[in-house]
Amino acid sequence: MDRIYTFFFTQQNNNFWLTFFRIAISLLIIIHFVSILPDFKNLYSVNEGVIGYNVTDIFVPDYLINLPKIIIFFDTIGIAPDTTILSFKILFLAALGTLLLGYKQNLSALIVLFLQIALVKTNSYYAYGVDFFTSMSLFYLAIIPRDLSSLALSPFKRLFQIHVSIVYFFAGFDKIIGTNWWNGENIWKAINLPFATNTYDITFLGHFPILLTVFGLLTVILELTYPFFVWQPKISKYWIYLTILMHVGIAFILNLYFFSSIMIIWNLTLLFSFNNEKPTQS
Incomplete structure (x- = not known):
């Protein structure tokens, strides 16, 4: 207890x-x-x-x-x-x-x-x-x-931290069901969406299917392991930075600027919420 x-x-x-x-x-x-x-x-x-x-x-x-x-x-x-x-x-x-x-x-x-x-x-x-x-x-x-005082605010902070972890875990878990994220198919579909090719044409990746597979697997791994690594003080910020980098890529490749922005805000909020914590005395 x-x-x-x-x-x-x-x-x-x-x-x-x-x-x-x-x-x-x-x-x-x-x-x-x-x-x-x-x-x-x-x-x-x-x-x-x-x-x-x-x-x-x-x-x-x-x-x-x-x-x-x-x-x-x-x-x-x-x-x-x-x-x-x-x-x-x-x-x-x-x-x-x-x-x-x-x-x-x-x-x-x-x-x-x-x-x-x-x-x-x-x-x-x-x-x-x-x-x-x-x-x-x-x-x-x-x-x-x-x-609220810092102490009274802590349960809300923990709720938010757990919520973000659950979001990414199940986003990754959903991706490992089936084969579309294992063989790069979903990455290929994403970069060929009509609204995704207006700014940057990266369809040349079709000539390098191994890269599509790698990008798909990295996305799955990043999201699936998110709740395990963000709670580790020594590497937490680096995992959050990688996730932010992923959303920056989504913003500029898929033109989903608002979605990427709100997810970046959530990640930065999580990062700040882990700062300056110290256990209360029992």
């Missing part, structure tokens, strides 16, 4: 990891949200979307609140859809601004989380990894108070 207590309650010199996480996540969400504003109506409106809401609504349970349902509700009480959409944008950015500044962190994060899920659940065709990790990030910021 003493070892469990010590593991979850460790004293640290500062809570920089949480401050970094809040600021970095807030900035990323702001940039991500601003980037979709020119196409906002095409993505999320009721009648003007590229994929009509009458199609996407099939996959939305009745109990789930999303942006089109909000628009329809306010329309029934005389508020025009354009007004609702504009108000949604203003509230979203305002809540992000207060979250960035750390004012009422939990309430601000909760508001942004509600609005962000309303967007994600509007159309499942547009959602991918960055949206899900954004929701998880906001959930952490909604439940972790800013003013």
Whole structure:
């Protein structure tokens, strides 16, 4: 029991990891949200979307609140859809601004989380990894108070550390099922995706299939062994750096800049969370 207590309650010199996480996540969400504003109506409106809401609504349970349902509700009480959409944008950015500044962190994060899920659940065709990790990030910021002492903050820190470890372990475990990551096929498919060849053409790797196999195996090994090496003080930071390097490659080769950015933030937060730890006295 003493070892469990010590593991979850460790004293640290500062809570920089949480401050970094809040600021970095807030900035990323702001940039991500601003980037979709020119196409906002095409993505999320009721009648003007590229994929009509009458199609996407099939996959939305009745109990789930999303942006089109909000628009329809306010329309029934005389508020025009354009007004609702504009108000949604203003509230979203305002809540992000207060979250960035750390004012009422939990309430601000909760508001942004509600609005962000309303967007994600509007159309499942547009959602991918960055949206899900954004929701998880906001959930952490909604439940972790800013003013906790280092000791009281430690269980939340451990929860985050364990969460990151589980994410990478099962990402690697999923890849070892089947043969596509063992023979380089998935790497070849990835670099030939239409949106992945706009910036850098590395299809020449097709002439060196052994490299595709090596890249696939290295990815599997890096993710599968992540939870074992990041907990080793002497090599933890190096494993995190390798993982960040992998996400930099994903960003520039596959053009998945936002997904890579949020995963880099998670890894840097993990790195900072391991710094300055010392066991509490039993």
